[in-house]
Amino acid sequence: xxxxxxxxxxxxxxxxxxxxxxxxxxxxxxxxxxxxxxxxxxxxxxxxxxxxxxxxxxxxxxxxxxxxxxxxxxxxxxxxxxxxxxxxxxxxxxxxxxxxxxxxxxxxxxxxxxxxxxxxxxxxxxxxxxxxxxxxxxxxxxxxxxxxxxxxxxxxxxxxxxxxxxxxxxxxxxxxxxxxxxxxxxxxxxxxxxxxxxxxxxxxxxxxxxxxxxxxxxxxxxxxxxxxxxxxxxxxxxxxxxxxxxxxxxxxxxxxxxxxxxxxxxxxxxxxxxxxxxxxxxxxxxxxxxxxxxxxxxxxxxxxxxxxxxxxxxxxxxxxxxxxxxxxxxxxxxxxxxxxxxxxxxxxxxxxxxxxxxxxxxxxxxxx
Numbered sequence: 001x002x003x004x005x006x007x008x009x010x011x012x013x014x015x016x017x018x019x020x021x022x023x024x025x026x027x028x029x030x031x032x033x034x035x036x037x038x039x040x041x042x043x044x045x046x047x048x049x050x051x052x053x054x055x056x057x058x059x060x061x062x063x064x065x066x067x068x069x070x071x072x073x074x075x076x077x078x079x080x081x082x083x084x085x086x087x088x089x090x091x092x093x094x095x096x097x098x099x100x101x102x103x104x105x106x107x108x109x110x111x112x113x114x115x116x117x118x119x120x121x122x123x124x125x126x127x128x129x130x131x132x133x134x135x136x137x138x139x140x141x142x143x144x145x146x147x148x149x150x151x152x153x154x155x156x157x158x159x160x161x162x163x164x165x166x167x168x169x170x171x172x173x174x175x176x177x178x179x180x181x182x183x184x185x186x187x188x189x190x191x192x193x194x195x196x197x198x199x200x201x202x203x204x205x206x207x208x209x210x211x212x213x214x215x216x217x218x219x220x221x222x223x224x225x226x227x228x229x230x231x232x233x234x235x236x237x238x239x240x241x242x243x244x245x246x247x248x249x250x251x252x253x254x255x256x257x258x259x260x261x262x263x264x265x266x267x268x269x270x271x272x273x274x275x276x277x278x279x280x281x282x283x284x285x286x287x288x289x290x291x292x293x294x295x296x297x298x299x300x301x302x303x304x305x306x307x308x309x310x311x312x313x314x315x316x317x318x319x320x321x322x323x324x325x326x327x328x329x330x331x332x333x334x335x336x337x338x339x340x341x342x343x344x345x346x347x348x349x350x351x352x353x354x355x356x357x358x359x360x361x362x363x364x365x366x367x368x
Contacts, residue, residue, distance in 0.1 A: 039068065047076055054287050054295075056081055056280070065117045066163045077287060079295040085276040085283065086118045087125030090227065090254075091304035093274050094126065094198060096311035096321045097225045097252040106133035108143065108225075109194055113187055113209075113237065114202035115148035118229070120163045122200060128301050141167055145194055149203075151184035188213050195220040201237030204230040209238035211246050218247040229256035229274055240271045252313070254321045270312075272322035278307050281328070282335025289360040290340035290349040299342040306338035307331060329365075336361045 017026050030038060046053055057069060057080040069080045079085070098105050110126060112119050123144045130140035146153040146167045153164050156171035174185065177193055191199070191213050199217060201209060209228055218224050224247055228237035240259050243251045249264045259271040283303055287295060310331050312319035323331050340357045343349035352360075 035064075043072060043076070052291065053077065054284060056284070058082065060117075062116045066120065074294070077292060077294055079283070079300075080117070080121075081276055081280045083117045083121035084125070084295075084297075084300050085121075085280045087121035087123075088283075088300040088304040089274055089276050089279045089307065090122045090200065090229065091125040091129055091301070092278070092307035092311075093227065093254040093272065093321045094225065095129070095305060095308035096313050097198075097223075097254075099308070099311070100252060100313050100317050101223045101225070103197075104133055106130045106135045106140070106143075108197045109145070110143055110198040110200065111145045111147065111187070111190055111194060111196040112200045112202065113147050114204070114230075115146050115153060115161075115164050116202060117163075119146065119200075119202045120167070122202070123167050124297070125300060125304065128297050129304065132301065142169065142173075145169065145190055145196065147185075147187050147190055151186055152190050154185075188216070191217050197221045198225040199227070201228040201230055203237065204235040205237065206235050207238065209243070211242070214238065214243060214246040214251075218250065223250050223252055225252045227254045227274060229254075231256040233257045233259070240269075244269060252321065267318050269318045270320040272311075272313075272320035273325075274322065275325075277325075277328055278322060278331055279303055279335065282306070282332035283339055285332060285361060285364055286336035286339025287343065289336060289364050290343045290352075290357060292340075292343040292349040294348040296342070296346045296348060298346050299339045302338040302342035303335045306335045310334065333361060333365065 016022050043055070046055060053076065055076060055078040057065065057078070059082065060068060060080070065080055065083060069083060072078055094105060098108065105126065112123060123146065126144065127137065127140040130143065131137060144167045146164060148164070150157065152169065152174070153160065153167055154169040154171055154174055160168055177185070187208065196217060199209065209226065214226065226238070226243050230236055236255060236257060240253050240255060241262050243253055244262045244264050249267070249269070254272045254274045256274055258273050262269045262271060283299070310323045310327070311321050312323065313321045337358060340349065340361065344351050
């Protein structure tokens with residue numbers, strides 16, 4: 001099947017490249033050293049032409065996204081929204097949720113289904129925020145249970161990609177689990193063993209947060225925090241109405257796609273959308289207003305905390321964990337201020353007064 005599929009794909013590509021109406025470059029996709037050389041040529045040209053540029057990477061494939069960010073993040077002012085923006089907006093929702101539960105993020109056990117750029121970006125931001133609450137780097141990473149297409153990521157597995165390795169659970173932690181295959185431990189087993197307080201989906205596998213898994217999670221935590229973030233809705237790990245029903249209305253939910261309100265037991269529960277639009281405009285605005293030379297992880301954590309402070313759920317527990325889309329302009333202003341202050345505190349921007357930074361942010365905002 002795989003051979004036939006690959007052959008069909010090759011035929012399709014040849015047809016596309018030979019079609020006179022195809023608007024792209026009539027050439028095979030460039031990969032390997034030639035690809036990296038082109039990217040570097042572009043980046044160096046941008047640095048020469050725009051010395052104070054903010055370069056944002058968007059929609060790069062998993063095999064390229066992290067390594068390119070790592071390679072260039074100390075060479076110029078740059079970030080990857082799919083990795084860092086997604087991580088920060090998810091962190092903001094989690095911070096709002098733990099405020100509702102009157103707990104700390106550093107007290108949570110987090111299961112993340114999927115291990116692509118979004119998942120590792122989310123894990124990185126959670127770990128960074130846990131560190132600010134006093135956890136060590138190692139303790140924070142051990143709170144993350146990453147589950148990919150081969151099961152739980154742990155040190156007993158060979159050939160782990162570099163971006164997954166920091167979150168590989170020590171094999172000793174799972175050696176006593178009474179399971180038939182330690183090489184491939186699925187989501188159900190992880191939830192049963194770990195008793196997570198937070199479960200996040202980035203796997204684009206519809207319905208994978210099953211009733212059995214969700215009910216098992218809900219048995220061990222008063223307010224389960226569940227974020228099925230894959231989109232569109234046809235790929236969502238679970239529907240909010242089901243999550244509410246399976247947890248007797250106790251779940252705190254955010255989704256990657258927009259969903260309607262869920263009526264339950266005389267209440268109306270608003271489902272917030274975990275959308276990067278709440279982070280990246282404010283991030284860009286804060287960087288430009290503060291004239292930051294680099295983008296640091298601390299700046300993303302500051303952005304997440306500022307967004308979290310805008311959560312309606314902080315006042316009404318059945319409200320959305322995220323603000324209304326209509327409020328994004330004011331949210332971006334608050335995020336930008338937090339980002340600018342964090343840039344100054346990190347030493348990548350010149351110190352100014354709080355008032356001067358606010359003025360610079362307002363001056364940079366376009367009013368149609």
